[in-house]
Every structure is written in C-alpha cells, then in structure tokens.
Amino acid sequence: MTWDAESSDEDLMLGYRDGDAGAFDSLYARHKGGLYRYLLRQCRDAAVAEELFQDVWMNLIRARSGYTVQAKFTTYLYRLAHNRLIDHYRKHVGAAFVSFDDESDDPPLELPDERERPAAEALDARRQAGRLLELIAALPEAQREAFLLQQEGGMSVEEIARATGVTRETAKSRLRYALAKLRQGMGE
Amino acid sequence: MMSEERDSRLDRLYREAERSAPAAHLDAAILAAARREVGARPRSLSETARRWRVPVSIAALVVLSVSLVTLVQREDRDELALMTPGPPAASKPPQAAAPAPPAPAQPAAEKPPAEAPAMRPRAAPSAVRGDERPMARNGLEAMPDSARRDAVTGPASGAGAASAPAPAAPPALQPFPAPPRVAEREAASPQAAPAGEARAIRPAAAPPGREARSAVADAPPAEEESAKALAGSMALKSGARVRAPAWQGYEKEPPQKWLDRIAELRRQGETALAEEMVAEFKRRFPEHPLPADLDKR
Numbered sequence: 003m004t005w006d007a008e009s010s011d012e013d014l015m016l017g018y019r020d021g022d023a024g025a026f027d028s029l030y031a032r033h034k035g036g037l038y039r040y041l042l043r044q045c046r047d048a049a050v051a052e053e054l055f056q057d058v059w060m061n062l063i064r065a066r067s068g069y070t071v072q073a074k075f076t077t078y079l080y081r082l083a084h085n086r087l088i089d090h091y092r093k094h095v096g097a098a099f100v101s102f103d104d105e106s107d108d109p110p111l112e113l114p115d116e117r118e119r120p121a122a123e124a125l126d127a128r129r130q131a132g133r134l135l136e137l138i139a140a141l142p143e144a145q146r147e148a149f150l151l152q153q154e155g156g157m158s159v160e161e162i163a164r165a166t167g168v169t170r171e172t173a174k175s176r177l178r179y180a181l182a183k184l185r186q187g188m189g190e
Numbered sequence: 191m192m193s194e195e196r197d198s199r200l201d202r203l204y205r206e207a208e209r210s211a212p213a214a215h216l217d218a219a220i221l222a223a224a225r226r227e228v229g230a231r232p233r234s235l236s237e238t239a240r241r242w243r244v245p246v247s248i249a250a251l252v253v254l255s256v257s258l259v260t261l262v263q264r265e266d267r268d269e270l271a272l273m274t275p276g277p278p279a280a281s282k283p284p285q286a287a288a289p290a291p292p293a294p295a296q297p298a299a300e301k302p303p304a305e306a307p308a309m310r311p312r313a314a315p316s317a318v319r320g321d322e323r324p325m326a327r328n329g330l331e332a333m334p335d336s337a338r339r340d341a342v343t344g345p346a347s348g349a350g351a352a353s354a355p356a357p358a359a360p361p362a363l364q365p366f367p368a369p370p371r372v373a374e375r376e377a378a379s380p381q382a383a384p385a386g387e388a389r390a391i392r393p394a395a396a397p398p399g400r401e402a403r404s405a406v407a408d409a410p411p412a413e414e415e416s417a418k419a420l421a422g423s424m425a426l427k428s429g430a431r432v433r434a435p436a437w438q439g440y441e442k443e444p445p446q447k448w449l450d451r452i453a454e455l456r457r458q459g460e461t462a463l464a465e466e467m468v469a470e471f472k473r474r475f476p477e478h479p480l481p482a483d484l485d486k487r
Binding site: 018023026027030034035039042048055056128130131132134135138152153159178181184185188 | 207
C-alpha cells in the first residue's frame with residue numbers, strides 16, 4: 003500500500019503494525035523533529051535527548067503488534083516520551099524534577115527585565131525566537147512540557163492532559179501559566 | 191489571535207526558532223530497527239513464499255510437460271519400430287502361406303472351454319485396424335497363456351482352418367495377430383465365417399500339430415517374450431523380417447542430413463525406404479521445405 007500526506011497517523015501506525023515498513027517511514031518522517039525538540043528542550047542535553055529519542059521510538063516499534071487506535075497517535079507517542087522522560091529524571095535528576103509533582107510550589111519566573119533590553123520591535127525575528135527559547139527553558143518542567151506539547155505535538159488541552167496523565171484542568175492551568183510567563187518575558 | 195491557551199504571536203516566534211532535528215545516524219538506526227522488526231515476522235516469510243509461488247509452479251509445469259512429451263515420443267518410436275515391416279515384402283502375402291499343408295483335424299473339445307469367450311469380441315477381421323493396436327495387444331496380454339500361444343502362432347492343430355481353401359490374401363500390413371484368433375474361432379465353428387487371412391498367413395514352415403505347440407510353450411510367458419512372439423508372428427505373416435525403420439540413426443540429425451540420406455536412397459533405387467524416410471521427415475520437420483525431386487513418388 004502507498005501512503006501519502008492524506009494518510010492519518012493512526013492509519014500509518016496500523017499499517018506498520020500489520021507489517022508495512024513504509025508506513026513507519028512516513029510516520030517517523032512526520033514526527034521525528036517534533037519529538038526530538040520536545041525531548042531536547044525538556045532535558046536540555048543533546049546527547050541525553052538523542053538517547054531518549056531512540057528509546058521512545060524503539061519502545062514504539064516493540065509495542066507495535068499490540069497497537070490499537072484509542073487516541074490520537076501523537077497523544078500515544080508523546081505519552082511514551084513523557085514516561086521515558088520521567089524515568090530519566092527519576093534516575094538521573096531525582097528530586098530536582100519536582101514541578102511535575104507539586105505545582106503549588108511553582109516559583110515565580112525569574113526573567114530578565116525587558117525594560118533593560120532594546121524594544122521588542124527592534125529585535126529581528128531570529129533574536130526574538132532565541133529569546134523565546136530562553137524563556138521556554140526557564141519555565142518549570144510541567145509548564146514547559148505543556149507548551150512544547152502544544153507546539154511540537156499540535157495538541158489541544160485535552161490531549162496534553164491525556165499525554166501527561168493529568169486532569170484537563172491541570173493541563174489547562176499549566177499551559178496558561180506557561181503562556182503568561184512567556185508573554186511577560188517577551189515584553190507584552 | 192490570543193486566548194488563554196493559545197498565543198499566535200508565540201506560535202509564530204516558536205516556529206522561527208531553531209528547528210533542531212535528530213542526527214542522520216539516529217534516523218538510520220531507528221528505521222533499520224523498524225524494518226528488522228517487520229522482517230522478523232512470519233508474515234514476511236509468507237510474502238516471500240507468495241512471491242516465488244508462481245515462478246516455481248510454472249517451472250514445475252514445464253519440467254513435467256517436457257518429461258511427458260519426451261516419454262510419449264520415445265514410446266511412439268519404440269512402437270513404430272516394433273510394428274513396421276519391410277515394405278517390399280509386405281506388399282504381397284508370403285508364397286509359402288497358400289499351400290499350407292492340411293493338418294489333421296483336432297476336436298474343439300481339446301481346447302480349454304474358457305478360451306472361446308475370450309476370443310469372441312475380436313473375432314471380426316474388419317475390427318482389426320492399426321489404431322486399435324494398443325487395445326488389441328492388451329487383450330492379448332490378458333489372455334491365458336495357452337490362448338496367447340494360440341493367438342500368436344495360430345491354432346497349430348486347427349484342422350478345419352488349415353484344410354479350408356484360402357481364397358483371400360491378408361492385408362499387406364497386418365500389425366496384430368487378431369486374425370489367428372479369428373482362425374481359431376473358425377476352427378471351433380468352421381462354417382460360421384469364411385476362411386480368412388489366418389489360413390493364408392500360417393507359415394509353411396511352422397511345425398504342425400503338437401510339436402509347434404510345445405515349441406512355443408517353452409517360451410517364457412513374460413510380456414517381453416510375448417511382444418517378441420508377436421513381432422515374430424507379424425514377420426511370419428508378412429513374410430518379411432522385422433527391421434528397423436529406414437530413418438533409424440537419424441533421429442538426432444539435422445534436416446539436411448535427412449535430405450541427403452533420402453536422396454541417396456532414391457539414387458540406390460530404394461524407393462520404399464526413401465518414401466518411408468520422407469514420411470518421417472515430414473512428420474518431424476513439418477516446416478522444413480522438401481525438394482520436389484525427393485518428394486516424388
């Protein structure tokens with residue numbers, strides 16, 4: 003069977019489950035960039051990100067025979083990534099990864115004062131983008147994750163909640179916090 | 191556009207940020223792993239088998255067909271070699287056949303009663319044709335030994351048949367010993383049918399009476415021996431020795447060799463042999479042109 007841009011992620015994954023390696027090629031091409039950046043910006047270490055990235059895809063490959071469509075494929079994929087990331091934090095970072103467990107301790111975001119910087123309008127798009135990445139990196143992990151899932155996974159609040167295993171309200175709250183801090187950081 | 195959960199300006203800025211991507215070696219490793227995982231499944235094996243199923247089937251069919259054709263051709267040649275008598279001698283009945291010495295009449299009761307029914311179905315001389323040879327031969331082989339001996343040699347003590355006049359000559363090429371059986375039936379009831387070829391073909395040199403019977407009875411009863419006896423009978427009937435076909439030795443030769451041989455036979459005056467070879471040539475090489483001077487009759 004041939005796959006094209008019209009084929010849904012779920013169809014591709016079903017095709018791969020049924021033995022079509024070409025379906026996996028298409029699926030991988032669609033999601034490799036987003037997943038990699040999600041991992042890279044969460045752990046902020048390229049070597050670790052590559053290791054986690056490979057693990058996530060290998061887990062997907064091993065689990066393919068039992069795949070059924072129960073949610074969007076991206077939700078399924080980023081759920082695998084989220085779980086792998088939690089494992090990594092627990093193993094290597096330990097208690098430092100606290101923001102997933104207790105959001106009430108969310109510290110106020112320490113951002114550079116925009117008034118000390120040139121006006122936002124004066125910055126070129128690249129510099130603004132670089133500034134945004136700095137702000138994203140400074141977000142608490144849970145809020146950063148919510149924002150990255152929205153941007154890289156194209157997920158709605160409900161899908162973010164499902165992928166991260168929290169309630170819709172929690173996911174929504176994380177996202178709102180993240181957006182507010184980023185807007186504030188960008189001088190709005 | 192800005193909402194509580196979405197900010198279009200942030201979306202645009204994020205898209206303009208550095209688009210990191212995994213290294214190429216990671217891509218290759220993951221894609222290879224994905225293919226390995228699929229390739230290890232039994233389904234993949236069945237796909238391979240399905241891919242080769244048709245070619246293997248065709249190859250097997252071709253091999254089977256070629257084997258069958260080769261076998262049939264070889265059998266045809268063998269049979270032809272067995273059945274073809276010499277052309278010149280076959281054109282007329284043997285001289286010695288007519289003045290067959292009358293043998294003393296033997297009562298029909300001497301024969302085993304079971305023989306008569308076995309011979310009746312083939313009694314009519316008109317039923318003996320070349321295309322019925324295989325069936326007729328099988329019928330011969332199915333006979334009891336004594337009946338077969340009689341069928342091959344003719345009733346050695348068939349006085350009725352021997353003593354009757356022999357007005358009709360047998361067909362030139364009588365490939366099968368059905369006539370002797372006819373003669374035997376006539377021996378049982380001489381008035382039922384006119385005297386046939388069986389009387390004509392009885393060799394003058396055949397030892398009459400019980401000597402002939404015992405001489406034949408010493409022969410092995412195996413099918414091979416029966417076939418030899420059959421060939422011998424034919425030779426006796428036609429007055430000619432069974433010989434190899436004129437084209438023997440040329441089976442694998444090219445058409446030109448055949449034409450050379452045919453021309454040589456014609457030069458030597460061996461018209462019958464030449465024509466026999468021409469006939470075989472036409473059968474084997476239907477597409478090959480035959481020079482008019484070689485094809486003349």
